[in-house]
Amino acid sequence: xxxxxxxxxxxxxxxxxxxxxxxxxxxxxxxxxxxxxxxxxxxxxxxxxxxxxxxxxxxxxxxxxxxxxxxxxxxxxxxxxxxxxxxxxxxxxxxxxxxxxxxxxxxxxxxxxxxxxxxxxxxxxxxxxxxxxxxxxxxxxxxxxxxxxxxxxxxxxxxxxxxxxxxxxxxxxxxxxxxxxxxxxxxxxxxxxxxxxxxxxxxxxxxxxxxxxxxxxxxxxxxxxxxxxxxxxxxxxxxxxxxxxxxxxxxxxxxxxxxxxxxxxxxxxxxxxxxxxxxxxxxxxxxxxxxxxxx
Amino acid sequence: xxxxxxxxxxxxxxxxxxxxxxxxxxxxxxxxxxxxxxxxxxxxxxxxxxxxxxxxxxxxxxxxxxxxxxxxxxxxxxxxxxxxxxxxxxxxxxxxxxxxxxxxxxxxxxxxxxxxxxxxxxxxxxxxxxxxxxxxxxxxxxxxxxxxxxxxxxxxxxxxxxxxxxxxxxxxxxxxxxxxxxxxxxxxxxxxxxxxxxxxxxxxxxxxxxxxxxxxxxxxxxxxxxxxxxxxxxxxxxxxxxxxxxxxxxxxxxxxxxxxxxxxxxxxxxxxxxxxxxxxxxxxxxxxxxx
Numbered sequence: 361x362x363x364x365x366x367x368x369x370x371x372x373x374x375x376x377x378x379x380x381x382x383x384x385x386x387x388x389x390x391x392x393x394x395x396x397x398x399x400x401x402x403x404x405x406x407x408x409x410x411x412x413x414x415x416x417x418x419x420x421x422x423x424x425x426x427x428x429x430x431x432x433x434x435x436x437x438x439x440x441x442x443x444x445x446x447x448x449x450x451x452x453x454x455x456x457x458x459x460x461x462x463x464x465x466x467x468x469x470x471x472x473x474x475x476x477x478x479x480x481x482x483x484x485x486x487x488x489x490x491x492x493x494x495x496x497x498x499x500x501x502x503x504x505x506x507x508x509x510x511x512x513x514x515x516x517x518x519x520x521x522x523x524x525x526x527x528x529x530x531x532x533x534x535x536x537x538x539x540x541x542x543x544x545x546x547x548x549x550x551x552x553x554x555x556x557x558x559x560x561x562x563x564x565x566x567x568x569x570x571x572x573x574x575x576x577x578x579x580x581x582x583x584x585x586x587x588x589x590x591x592x593x594x595x596x597x598x599x600x601x602x603x604x605x606x607x608x609x610x611x612x613x614x615x616x617x618x619x620x621x622x623x624x625x626x627x628x629x630x631x632x633x634x635x636x637x638x639x640x641x642x643x644x645x646x647x648x649x650x651x652x653x654x655x
Numbered sequence: 656x657x658x659x660x661x662x663x664x665x666x667x668x669x670x671x672x673x674x675x676x677x678x679x680x681x682x683x684x685x686x687x688x689x690x691x692x693x694x695x696x697x698x699x700x701x702x703x704x705x706x707x708x709x710x711x712x713x714x715x716x717x718x719x720x721x722x723x724x725x726x727x728x729x730x731x732x733x734x735x736x737x738x739x740x741x742x743x744x745x746x747x748x749x750x751x752x753x754x755x756x757x758x759x760x761x762x763x764x765x766x767x768x769x770x771x772x773x774x775x776x777x778x779x780x781x782x783x784x785x786x787x788x789x790x791x792x793x794x795x796x797x798x799x800x801x802x803x804x805x806x807x808x809x810x811x812x813x814x815x816x817x818x819x820x821x822x823x824x825x826x827x828x829x830x831x832x833x834x835x836x837x838x839x840x841x842x843x844x845x846x847x848x849x850x851x852x853x854x855x856x857x858x859x860x861x862x863x864x865x866x867x868x869x870x871x872x873x874x875x876x877x878x879x880x881x882x883x884x885x886x887x888x889x890x891x892x893x894x895x896x897x898x899x900x901x902x903x904x905x906x907x908x909x910x911x912x913x914x915x916x917x918x919x920x921x922x923x924x925x926x927x928x929x930x931x932x933x934x935x936x937x938x939x940x941x942x943x944x945x946x
Contacts, residue, residue: 371850375762376774378755382819385801387781390792397792404798450682456659457679464683465935466927467690472938473927474694477881477897478916481904482697485913494696494712526689534938545659552662558671561660587787590881594901608787615791616886627791635788642783 398629415629425630427602428610434517435606436585443525443532443581448574450529451536452562465537469530476527480594483523484510487595510596513603520591520604528584532577539573540566572648579645583638607634694920701725701917705910724914732907734896734915741895741919744884745877747811748818752873753866755819760828761854765840775829781822790882793817797887813887818877824869831865832858868937871930878923 398415400408419425454464471479486494487509496506509519547565556564567574589608592598598605598613605613607630615627665671700708702720711717728734759778763771797813798806807813835858843857859866878897885898896919904912927934 372762372766372768375758375766375850375854376768377758378819379759379762379774379778379825382751382755382816383778383781385796386793386817387789387820387822388777389801390789390796391781391784393792393795394788402795404795452660453678453682456661456675460683462931464686466931467683467686469935469938470690470694470924470927473923473934474920475897475923476879477900478919479693481900482693482913482916485909486693492710492712497711497713530690531938534935548660548662552664558661558665566660583785587785593882611787611790612882615794622791624791624795628788631785631787631790635785638785639783646783 394628394632397624398632400625402624411625415625416633418623419626419630419633422626424602424605424610428605428607431517431602431604432586432588432606435521435588436582438518438521439525439581439585440578442521443529444578446525447529447532448536448570451533451540452566454533455537455540465534468533471527472530474527476590477594479527480523480590483526484595487519511600513600516596516600516604520595523595524585524588524591532581535573535577536570539570543569575648576645579641579648583641583645586634586638694924697913697917697920700910701914703910703913705908708909708913721910724910725918728907728911728914728918732903732911732915734918736892737894737896737899738918740893741878741897744811744814744880744895745874747815748877749870749873751815751819752821752824753869756821756824756828756869757859757862757866758854759825760832761858763825764829764832765835765853765858766850775825778822778825781820782826790886794886808887809890809893811888811893814877814880814884817883818873821873824872827869828862828865831862835861867933871933871937874926875923 397408399410399412401411401414402408450468454461454468457464474482488494488496489506489508489511490496491500491506493506493509495509499505499507507515510516543566547569548561551561551565587608588606589612592604592606592609593612596604598609611627611630611634614630615622615624661671661675666675696712699715700712702722702724703716704718704721707714707717762768763775797817798808800807807816839857839861840853843853848857880895881897884895888894888898891899891902896915900915900919903915907915
């Protein structure tokens with residue numbers, strides 16, 4: 361005992377009890393059970409039996425899996441296309457605002473505050489396919505449309521991503537704004553002595569210093585979009601013609617769509633495969649963030 | 656104010672100043688339309704008759720306002736009940752999260768038992784496990800929980816308890832407690848304070864800032880949650896707004912439905928308006944640590 365405050369006794373265990381109980385029952389055991397269940401045939405009536413790799417084979421043989429992978433990658437790609445450059449550009453411009461800066465960031469963050477379910481249901485109404493739908497009225501004024509936002513299998517996914525980007529972009533803007541305050545200003549002064557233009561300063565000084573945070577938001581976005589559920593579930597239910605069935609929707613369908621009892625084994629097998637891929641990405645993320653907190 | 660990308664001498668050039676101001680004005684207008692526009696539209700639609708909203712969604716009250724929508728949504732559609740359910744779910748999750756995070760943080764950062772590192776490691780390891788992995792086994796745990804012989808389906812505990820297993824909270828609280836001055840603890844100990852006294856009268860009062868952060872995260876997460884409460888609360892009488900709203904859409908008239916959407920948005924927006932600085936600061940923090 362090197363210090364007078366050193367636990368190891370009973371009182372320490374009392375303090376750890378909530379953690380051990382809650383994490384044990386609702387995190388550690390279920391994680392272990394997920395691994396176990398992926399090798400088992402489970403239903404709620406008879407005891408589980410081991411079936412080896414059968415669940416994994418069933419999942420990999422499901423033609424819908426490849427559709428779901430394709431759709432999820434497409435969602436992630438579109439989300440990067442819409443949602444990656446815009447918040448960065450907005451944050452760089454906003455960092456130079458001299459008056460009412462708070463107003464800018466509050467407005468940008470407002471969509472993040474709206475409950476996601478409300479946002480999706482509201483946008484579902486905006487996406488009304490008739491010429492008098494909200495978006496179609498706006499586009500109609502400039503002679504475009506009407507567009508079947510959610511009913512056309514080629515447009516449904518971009519529509520989902522548009523709403524998801526609107527809902528999330530404000531959070532990314534705030535992260536970039538915080539990172540921009542950490543950009544060292546000495547380099548700007550040095551660049552001015554070399555008569556560098558404003559654009560060159562942004563390109564050669566600001567952006568390179570944001571490299572770390574750009575990688576982090578990139579990975580966060582991939583990990584987040586790989587688990588997208590709410591938008592396809594509420595907007596389209598996976599349709600039309602499975603064009604918006606994502607991996608999480610497929611897992612949900614395996615486990616819970618059939619009220620007579622789900623394919624729990626297949627659902628856990630697929631979620632474990634997804635988790636392994638995402639785990640690798642988060643490991644990269646943690647390495648990177650640890651890298652910066654040292655510097 | 657510290658200097659930014661544009662230097663003071665560049666700012667003196669009229670061309671630079673005009674362009675910058677122009678860009679800023681355009682951005683401000685865009686932010687108003689994109690950030691505030693949908694919400695203002697919802698506020699308007701909440702007090703507009705259905706026919707007006709359908710025929711001319713962008714017109715401003717062609718046939719007057721219909722304040723009754725809000726009252727109808729609140730009473731006849733029972734938004735009040737779902738609203739209270741949401742509050743109850745958020746409050747319980749918040750309490751459980753605070754209890755677990757503060758006691759665990761205290762044990763691991765202040766009492767520091769020898770096996771503490773192992774526990775911290777196992778807790779942090781769960782950050783790497785995406786929540787989707789837990790979906791099915793956690794659901795089966797709720798259907799048939801260990802220790803209890805009763806299914807927790809259709810019980811608020813099914814939402815409250817799993818909310819406590821949040822490794823991110825433990826990480827935040829532990830980091831904060833690690834930085835508290837240990838001399839204060841030693842002094843309290845010399846004055847005869849036991850661990851419980853130390854926890855309640857010394858450590859907790861010193862940790863208001865971090866408790867605020869954890870509270871905001873907890874309440875927002877509970878307010879937003881959809882999939883999990885939908886799975887474990889199949890009884891409509893127990894469901895929160897987020898779960899109930901999509902179902903309401905099917906049998907409630909449009910103007911009343913939009914009024915219900917507007918009501919569900921009020922509390923988060925008011926919280927944001929009041930604690931704006933705090934939200935924006937913790938929002939940035941979330942990006943810096945969350946996995």
